[in-house]
Amino acid sequence: MNTGDTVFVLMSAALVMLMTPALALFYGGMVRNKNVLGTIMHSFTLLGIITLEWVLWGYSMSFGPDHGSVIGGLEWFGLNNVGMEPSPDYGSTVPHLAFMIFQCMFAILTPALITGAFAERLKFTAFLLFALLWATFVYNPLCHWVWGVGGWIGRMGALDFAGGTVVHISSGISALAAALIIGKRLGYGSTAYIPHNLPMTITGAALLWFGWFGFNAGSALACNGLAANAFVVTHIASAVAALSWMFFEWIHTGKPTTLGAASGAVAGLVAITPGSGFVGPISAIIIGGLGGAICYGGVLLKSRLAYDDSLDVVAIHGLGGTWGAIATGLFASTLINPGGANGLFFGNPGQLWIQLVSVISTMIFAFVMTLIILKIVDITIGLRITEEDEVRGMDVSLHNEAGYSF
Amino acid sequence: MKKVEAIIKPFKLDDVKDGLSSLGVKGLTVTEVKGFGRQRGHKEVYRGAEYQVDFVSKIKIEVVMESDLVAEAVKVIQEKARTGEIGDGKIFLVPVEEVVRIRTGETGKDAI
Numbered sequence: 001m002n003t004g005d006t007v008f009v010l011m012s013a014a015l016v017m018l019m020t021p022a023l024a025l026f027y028g029g030m031v032r033n034k035n036v037l038g039t040i041m042h043s044f045t046l047l048g049i050i051t052l053e054w055v056l057w058g059y060s061m062s063f064g065p066d067h068g069s070v071i072g073g074l075e076w077f078g079l080n081n082v083g084m085e086p087s088p089d090y091g092s093t094v095p096h097l098a099f100m101i102f103q104c105m106f107a108i109l110t111p112a113l114i115t116g117a118f119a120e121r122l123k124f125t126a127f128l129l130f131a132l133l134w135a136t137f138v139y140n141p142l143c144h145w146v147w148g149v150g151g152w153i154g155r156m157g158a159l160d161f162a163g164g165t166v167v168h169i170s171s172g173i174s175a176l177a178a179a180l181i182i183g184k185r186l187g188y189g190s191t192a193y194i195p196h197n198l199p200m201t202i203t204g205a206a207l208l209w210f211g212w213f214g215f216n217a218g219s220a221l222a223c224n225g226l227a228a229n230a231f232v233v234t235h236i237a238s239a240v241a242a243l244s245w246m247f248f249e250w251i252h253t254g255k256p257t258t259l260g261a262a263s264g265a266v267a268g269l270v271a272i273t274p275g276s277g278f279v280g281p282i283s284a285i286i287i288g289g290l291g292g293a294i295c296y297g298g299v300l301l302k303s304r305l306a307y308d309d310s311l312d313v314v315a316i317h318g319l320g321g322t323w324g325a326i327a328t329g330l331f332a333s334t335l336i337n338p339g340g341a342n343g344l345f346f347g348n349p350g351q352l353w354i355q356l357v358s359v360i361s362t363m364i365f366a367f368v369m370t371l372i373i374l375k376i377v378d379i380t381i382g383l384r385i386t387e388e389d390e391v392r393g394m395d396v397s398l399h400n401e402a403g404y405s406f
Numbered sequence: 407m408k409k410v411e412a413i414i415k416p417f418k419l420d421d422v423k424d425g426l427s428s429l430g431v432k433g434l435t436v437t438e439v440k441g442f443g444r445q446r447g448h449k450e451v452y453r454g455a456e457y458q459v460d461f462v463s464k465i466k467i468e469v470v471m472e473s474d475l476v477a478e479a480v481k482v483i484q485e486k487a488r489t490g491e492i493g494d495g496k497i498f499l500v501p502v503e504e505v506v507r508i509r510t511g512e513t514g515k516d517a518i
Contacts (some may be wrong), residue, residue: 192450192457192458192459194450194452194457194459195452249454252454253451253454253456255451257451257452259452259453260453263453296454299453299454299455300454303454303455312453
């Protein structure tokens with residue numbers, strides 16, 4: 001056991017915890033003022049539900065003893081056998097409990113990301129049931145496939161340092177399924193869905209950036225050079241992507257915007273996540289620069305394809321995560337991480353293929369499972385609030401409160 | 407007595423207020439309003455999605471005065487609020503039947 005590593009992982013867990021309320025602010029500012037609390041409530045409630053799910057069976061299904069390379073068993077139900085001693089497999093220099101709580105924060109954040117797709121129209125009970133089913137039947141298996149000892153994607157040699165497939169592609173593709181099944185907000189095409197509080201959104205983006213240091217650097221699970229590398233490339237990619245989105249938007253629409261700069265920063269953070277422990281600083285500039293441009297292209301494409309992914313989860317997390325996973329197959333270098341592999345540009349084209357297989361299987365699994373889960377929720381309790389409630393806004397109709405009284 | 411009601415560009419408020427004060431106008435009421443005239447609205451773009459915002463923010467000034475002051479007040483407002491661009495606003499004149507000061511019960515021009 002190493003004291004420095006333990007401090008680092010616990011502090012990183014606290015940083016990642018902050019990302020979920022940060023996301024609540026990021027999303028909350030982008031909706032109309034009648035839905036600000038309903039939107040914040042989604043992320044905030046997940047801190048409760050998923051913590052409980054994770055401690056009872058989620059952690060065991062994700063990281064517990066492997067069964068057939070597809071799922072962890074329930075041997076660690078209720079954190080049985082997960083104690084103060086390090087686990088030989090996960091962060092062998094920190095208490096097993098520290099690794100568990102670090103991973104818990106990832107499990108909370110991932111479904112919170114999806115909530116941007118169905119903002120302003122989902123029933124609260126439908127949301128609760130969806131979150132519980134999604135965490136159990138989508139997140140936990142995927143997490144096991146990629147990071148659990150014996151999981152098939154990890155065994156194949158796919159590189160995902162901090163969650164490009166597990167967190168971002170899974171949430172981005174599930175967001176697409178959700179937007180398609182739940183349908184458009186009332187007045188789509190005629191009503192202007194103008195963000196009601198962009199300073200709140202920028203504050204959220206800034207706190208996400210801050211928390212992301214824990215997300216990526218913390219994934220080294222030790223306070224070492226690799227953690228420093230992840231910290232540095234994370235910062236570089238975010239900085240460059242903020243500029244890249246801003247400049248592309250400037251050229252395209254004539255004005256640089258704060259929402260664009262903030263969205264670009266998040267897109268860069270998403271794109272660097274899977275490669276943050278495998279790529280160097282110059283690669284990070286390219287990954288961030290293209291990440292900002294690709295995600296901006298994605299939000300433009302949304303209006304063309306006319307699905308109502310309200311807060312652009314598909315474009316930023318789905319597309320950004322996919323670019324990041326592929327970029328890891330291009331730019332990974334064993335000079336940065338001897339425990340990883342080389343990518344295409346460092347003489348190993350095979351890695352790119354492995355990355356593609358992991359991306360496509362994650363997409364298919366998350367998309368199909370989310371469709372099934374939403375169908376079940378639709379049949380049992382129904383997905384959408386009534387039209388009248390949608391017009392009044394979620395804050396008053398679902399929660400009996402108003403975000404602002406002037 | 408007349409009420410002079412003017413819709414003006416928000417950044418011209420201080421100039422108009424100072425101009426009216428120097429005329430001897432003793433008080434005025436200001437409201438932030440939205441609306442459109444020939445200027446129509448403006449365009450806002452969020453993540454590439456363009457929205458037409460039809461209503462533009464304006465300031466409405468209401469001031470009640472004796473009839474013999476009105477011509478000059480209108481002249482001052484027009485001078486101070488004018489930029490020459492479309493969207494400078496309008497001035498409306500409305501006859502006022504009676505004015506009552508709540509504290510003292512004074513009426514008519516004493517109450518203005």
